Amino acid sequence: MAVDATIPLRFEGTLVRDLEGLYAPAEALELAEPRVALLDASLARDLGWDAAWLAGPAGARVLAGQDVAPGSTPVALAYAGHQFGNPVPRLGDGRALLLGEVVDGDGHRRDVHLKGSGRTVFSRGGDGRAALGPMLREHVVSTAMHALGIPTTRSLAVVATGDQVLRQDGPHPGGILVRVAASHLRVGTFEYAARLRDPDVLPRLADYAIARHHAHAADAERPALALFEAVRDAQARLVAQWLHVGFVHGVMNTDNVAISGETIDYGPCAFLDVFDPRTVFSSIDEQGRYAYQHQAPAMQWNLARFAETLVPLVDDDQATAVGLLTEALGGFSDVFDRAWRDGLRAKLALDGDPAADVAIGEELLQLLHEQGADYTGTFRGLAGVLRGEPQAAREQVLDRDALDAWAARWLALLDERGVDRATAADRLDRINPRFIPRNHRVEAALQAAEAGDLEPVRELVDVVSRPFDEQPGRESYAGPGPNERYVTYCGT
Structure with missing residues (x-):
């Protein structure tokens, strides 16, 4: 596939230059009408790219691997691995392409990588494609992780391929994830x-x-x-x-x-x-x-x-x-x-004796386990306890007396150290998230997307992009789902 010099993107390829033997040339599956379903415009700007152009038809073709930008040498990366403890000597990108590298506005080198772009020499019998739902899941969750301050690969975009992908439970709309990473080097x-x-x-x-x-x-x-x-x-x-x-x-x-x-x-x-x-x-x-x-x-x-x-x-x-x-x-x-x-102590606004801090933190975790309490909701509710508004924390547990007794010990420890409760509450609101990608919300949004309605996914992405904000009118996104066993699948 020839390079199109008119494409307003520029890539570099230090991995292809320096690591011969750890990749294989590859091309994306030909698609009739790819379109951008979701785009992280902020990330695009960080890469120095025009988000509006990327969101359009020409940008969708590049993001789906249909057209090759200057400096790009699409390759499938080679790697092995231990899967559930068992060695597999040859895995590799069975449904992915590395388009190349971009140096962002902060001078950091980033890989731009497609997932679900078609078969490669590493496909091992798979079709090399991806369903739209799992690609949207990665977009939602990686967006949330970045907003939570956790090191993560990020999703620049999800492209709807316009075709169907056959899986065990039937056909699904196809999708391609455009992933941005510090690199794709792995163990x-x-x-x-x-x-x-x-x-x-x-x-x-x-x-x-x-x-x-x-x-x-x-x-x-x-x-x-x-x-x-x-x-x-x-x-x-x-x-x-x-x-x-x-x-x-x-x-x-x-x-x-x-x-x-x-x-x-x-x-x-x-x-x-x-x-x-x-x-x-x-x-x-x-x-x-x-x-x-x-x-x-x-x-x-x-x-x-x-x-x-x-x-x-x-x-x-x-x-x-x-x-x-x-x-x-x-x-x-x-x-x-x-x-x-250190992280547990921060979630409790404790910075005194480490042993005492961890002990009272582990008491809370044991209580949450025994009570079947919501993890995120309880920790978020602790700021309310500090403000004299314990309802949000108390409603997470069945035995509220037990939580009250723990909270009394925790507050006494903070008071003993001279910690200002209002200041500590504000600190906790910046550490304990209000919103995470709740499993039932993710599933509902993905089902809607597969039926052609992307608005629930877009709203969910917006919610989890601001995990520490209260976001009035979106309180329902903070609540737990049905108390049932939740299972996810790899999407292949």
């Missing part, structure tokens, strides 16, 4: 490179990852070890942030662990309503491997697989390298525990 990318016969690919990949994401590692005595430690710290902090907002990723396979430290791949993901640490949302996670409470140990396990790929780069002596990486891996718990403790 699985390193697993793939480590298996190649060309011994030069893995060192090139490590150098590229360091230069793009963790530049300080280049000056370390052992750059590959410093790279591992940087990724370890970023992922430990990331998982702690997930837990603070009640997020469950769903499929934490190694091919879904980004070297950048961003959340990537919003397939079977969701947010807790009722607080139960055993919660699983993925239809295929029958053993609870990636349940809410297992996400930190799952991430440490994934990082162990990353460490294995780096052994030959850390030291020529294998035993020395293994020892250094094993010690570094052990540091995951310290980083995660600190991030989780």
